[in-house]
Amino acid sequence: MAFVETPTVGPNGEPEEFFRVRTPRGREMLGILEQRLGGSRCRVRCLDGKTRNCRIPGRLKRKLWVRDNDVLLIEPWEFDGDEKGDIVFKYKPNQVLWLKKNGYLDKLQDMDEF
Helix, strand or coil: CEEECCCCECCCCCECCCEEECCCCCCCEEEEEEEEEECCEEEEEECCCCEEEEECCHHHCCCCCCCCCCEEEEEECCCCCCCEEEEEEECCHHHHHHHHHCCCCHHHHHCCCC
16 A cells, blocks of 8 residues: 655645555456446456456445446456456545556556546
8 A cells, every 4th residue: 555645734724634545466456447237246447458347245245336437446356357356446536646646547548448
């Protein structure tokens, strides 16, 4: 995880806090949700250019609410990993800005999806 340093005073005059951004580790990769398919399944366009049918695991079903064009952290399955995967994490808007600023979402801009 990366620490993000923000100014001590925000544009509204309120103090801002530090926040952590979860970065992809190991086999994890970033992706954008294209379409919800129902039954906790979604179609996600990943950074490697493949479209995967991803599911929200049972432990996250009630906690993780996703919509179209959300930036997600995906873990491909070990078996049939080019077509399927699990949604591990959903990024908030301020975390997406940090990812863009630090170059994690450069490939998404090349694909004209974001």
